[in-house]
Amino acid sequence: MNPFTYERASDASAAIELAKGNAAARYLGGGTNLVDLMRETVERPEMLVDVTGLPRGIEPRSDGGVLIGSAATNTALAADGHVRRHYPLLARAILAGASAQIRNMATVGGNILQRTRCRYFYDNAAACNKRQPGSGCDARDGFNRYHAILGASPACVATHPSDMCVALAALDATVHLEGPAGPRSIPLIDLHRLPGDRPDIETELKPGELITAVEIPPLPFARRSTYRKVRDRASYAFALVSVAAAIDLDNDGTVRDVRLALGGVAHKPWRASAAEAALKGRPANPESFRAAAEAELAAATGLRDNAFKIELAKRTIVAVLGELTGDDA
Ligand SMILES: Cc1cc2nc3c(=O)[nH]c(=O)nc-3n(C[C@H](O)[C@H](O)[C@H](O)COP(=O)(O)OP(=O)(O)OC[C@H]3O[C@@H](n4cnc5c(N)ncnc54)[C@H](O)[C@@H]3O)c2cc1C
Ligand code: SF4
Numbered sequence: 001m002n003p004f005t006y007e008r009a010s011d012a013s014a015a016i017e018l019a020k021g022n023a024a025a026r027y028l029g030g031g032t033n034l035v036d037l038m039r040e041t042v043e044r045p046e047m048l049v050d051v052t053g054l055p056r057g058i059e060p061r062s063d064g065g066v067l068i069g070s071a072a073t074n075t076a077l078a079a080d081g082h083v084r085r086h087y088p089l090l091a092r093a094i095l096a097g098a099s100a101q102i103r104n105m106a107t108v109g110g111n112i113l114q115r116t117r118c119r120y121f122y123d124n125a126a127a128c129n130k131r132q133p134g135s136g137c138d139a140r141d142g143f144n145r146y147h148a149i150l151g152a153s154p155a156c157v158a159t160h161p162s163d164m165c166v167a168l169a170a171l172d173a174t175v176h177l178e179g180p181a182g183p184r185s186i187p188l189i190d191l192h193r194l195p196g197d198r199p200d201i202e203t204e205l206k207p208g209e210l211i212t213a214v215e216i217p218p219l220p221f222a223r224r225s226t227y228r229k230v231r232d233r234a235s236y237a238f239a240l241v242s243v244a245a246a247i248d249l250d251n252d253g254t255v256r257d258v259r260l261a262l263g264g265v266a267h268k269p270w271r272a273s274a275a276e277a278a279l280k281g282r283p284a285n286p287e288s289f290r291a292a293a294e295a296e297l298a299a300a301t302g303l304r305d306n307a308f309k310i311e312l313a314k315r316t317i318v319a320v321l322g323e324l325t326g327d328d329a
Contacts, residue, residue: 033114097162151270
């Protein structure tokens with residue numbers, strides 16, 4: 001590990017002031033990802049600004065939404081009564097990730113900004129355009145079982161690893177930021193970028209910007225929601241494919257509204273807008289679910305080891321919607 005200084009910020013302004021103008025400064029949440037990357041010398045910050053002193057409240061809004069401080073731990077968020085009642089898909093997504101010990105340390109801000117788990121990104125001897133722009137991508141012809149089937153580019157086929165973000169994408173969450181140029185907010189679904197020819201630029205964050213909170217709007221029908229993660233092992237495994245879903249049915253069983261997002265398939269949490277559009281107004285049955293899944297995955301492409309994920313994603317969408325509507329056929 002390279003030498004670095006450590007500062008602890010009491011609030012957002014103090015954190016921003018400490019990091020201001022220093023491209024080699026990094027905000028530190030629970031450290032469960034950043035410290036690993038420092039150990040592998042993929043990240044070499046000169047200064048860590050500990051932001052675990054920022055707000056960690058989980059505040060229900062009068063309209064039914066919720067405001068979550070960026071320093072709230074993953075454990076606290078998954079255990080929160082309001083979240084479990086109104087947004088079960090979010091609690092389930094968080095509990096499907098990592099281990100209890102890691103969730104106790106991991107913060108909401110850090111979870112959103114965790115880096116890809118592509119093994120070549122962590123290996124300084126490998127070619128990786130994300131770690132070293134222009135060096136190539138060893139994953140394309142290497143071990144790519146966990147890699148992207150949607151939205152990838154020749155430069156990078158990595159996936160975003162967060163389970164929590166998939167649920168937040170389905171819920172239309174907004175991320176509140178504060179930085180040297182002041183506060184602003186951005187929809188979570190627009191925060192992470194697709195790789196294009198610059199996979200090293202992963203988000204729309206500006207230099208020195210800090211995540212201060214995440215806000216989820218009210219969505220009454222999210223009470224009927226869930227998260228399913230398909231993975232190689234029951235714990236300590238990232239998603240091959242995951243699906244966050246919420247559905248609202250008319251009395252005659254027609255889909256009035258639906259939210260779907262996928263994990264493990266793209267460089268960012270993937271909002272399944274084509275599937276949502278295909279489902280609205282259709283009867284909630286396996287045929288409609290399969291047609292929606294086909295629509296979403298129509299543009300998917302596979303690599304040597306991950307082509308199976310295209311069919312897996314379709315089947316997981318159908319299974320999750322069946323579970324939510326009681327039509328498990
Ligand atoms: C063995 C293992 C298994 C795991 N399995 C899963 C899994 O199955 N699913 C899953 O989703 N995750 C999994 N994780 C990842 C884990 O969820 C993340 O490491 C964790 O959420 C990161 O949160 P943190 O607070 O520790 O972030 P840190 O490591 O502190 O920071 C991560 C990044 O976010 C930045 N950052 C932190 N806070 C802020 C802020 N407020 N504003 C701006 N930037 C900030 C840091 O600078 C850094 O770049 C696993 C991790 C491990 C080690
Ligand atoms: S997939 Fe992306 S992160 Fe992985 S080696 Fe290729 S460029 Fe690097």
